[in-house]
Amino acid sequence: MSTVNPPQTDTPNMSTPVQPAAEAATSATGVTEANGSHAHPTDWLYVKVAIALALLTAFEVFTYFESVHGWSDTALIVMLVAMMVLKFFLVVAFFMHLKFDAPIFWRLFVFGVVLAMVIYMLMLTAFRYW
Amino acid sequence: MADVLMSEAQTTDEAHHSSTGLSNEKLAMWVFLGSECLLFGGLISTYMFNKDRIGPDDIGPSDVFDIPFTSVSSFVLLMSSLTMVFAVSAITRGDLRSNRIWLATTAALGAVFVAGQVYEFTAFYSEGLGFTTNLFGSAFYALTGFHGAHVTIGIIMLMSLYVMSLRGNLTSERAETVEIIGLYWHFVDVVWIVIFTIVYLFPQ
Numbered sequence: 001m002s003t004v005n006p007p008q009t010d011t012p013n014m015s016t017p018v019q020p021a022a023e024a025a026t027s028a029t030g031v032t033e034a035n036g037s038h039a040h041p042t043d044w045l046y047v048k049v050a051i052a053l054a055l056l057t058a059f060e061v062f063t064y065f066e067s068v069h070g071w072s073d074t075a076l077i078v079m080l081v082a083m084m085v086l087k088f089f090l091v092v093a094f095f096m097h098l099k100f101d102a103p104i105f106w107r108l109f110v111f112g113v114v115l116a117m118v119i120y121m122l123m124l125t126a127f128r129y130w
Numbered sequence: 131m132a133d134v135l136m137s138e139a140q141t142t143d144e145a146h147h148s149s150t151g152l153s154n155e156k157l158a159m160w161v162f163l164g165s166e167c168l169l170f171g172g173l174i175s176t177y178m179f180n181k182d183r184i185g186p187d188d189i190g191p192s193d194v195f196d197i198p199f200t201s202v203s204s205f206v207l208l209m210s211s212l213t214m215v216f217a218v219s220a221i222t223r224g225d226l227r228s229n230r231i232w233l234a235t236t237a238a239l240g241a242v243f244v245a246g247q248v249y250e251f252t253a254f255y256s257e258g259l260g261f262t263t264n265l266f267g268s269a270f271y272a273l274t275g276f277h278g279a280h281v282t283i284g285i286i287m288l289m290s291l292y293v294m295s296l297r298g299n300l301t302s303e304r305a306e307t308v309e310i311i312g313l314y315w316h317f318v319d320v321v322w323i324v325i326f327t328i329v330y331l332f333p334q
Binding site: 041043046047049050053054057060061063064066073076077080081083084087088091092094095096097102104105108109111112113115116117119120121123124127 | 150152156157160161163164165166167168170171172174175178179197198201204205208209211212214215216219309312313316317319320323324326327328331332333
């Protein structure tokens, strides 16, 4: 993966990646572009994704307390699946860098996900309807 | 196919010395993760099929699940993904000390999650739900147990990276190794996102 390899340091630095100005520039979207390399998210973008994930998880847990909101089971399942898919996408796209990496990696992973969903949905419907 | 891979490799950060122009190790990890989808897909669908196939007096999901507790451990695992990307980010910029700190933090958060799972299993067992008690128990323990084993393997790999770093064998030239272990770790997190929703939060 080596994008930019500044001199090795042994000092703690837990903030936004520090890269030489001549080699890297951070865009307004929180993505660092380095000369001759593909885009890498900044640490701040990771934090924003984590906050979104935490908020989604909090809302998911809120749906568990049916006595508070009184929503129907169908509405709950639709909302939970939507939030699950959104969380899944956020982790895969940003934390696993698929949004910024070679498309072949995205295709390989999506192929596995879709294949699993098709096979096991067919299996479950087979037991239920056939 | 090779032409497609080569053209796509132009978009990656470096020209790897492989026939595809991509990192073979990273490609292998993505193929592995794609195959893991089938493993967990099988376990999740088996759980969905069997969770309601219990007798009227049998112990079921609503009898044992402690959603607030599991929510906290889910949050811990979710945040471990954040510390993992910080570890990758740190080694990419050559900050080895930060890399070690974030690797150790990620492993610690993973250990907290596994400890929570062990506690949960112990509590369920004491309430009468064993692996062979009913189909729900078998499917539940198989699914969450396999996931817990994956987290444990991830912790071992993270600690191995930590030791490598301490010995000076993990520099920014080997940042891709950390990224690949990170992919595995994030996948384990992604699987738990699905398990937490389908197993714990879906209306029983």
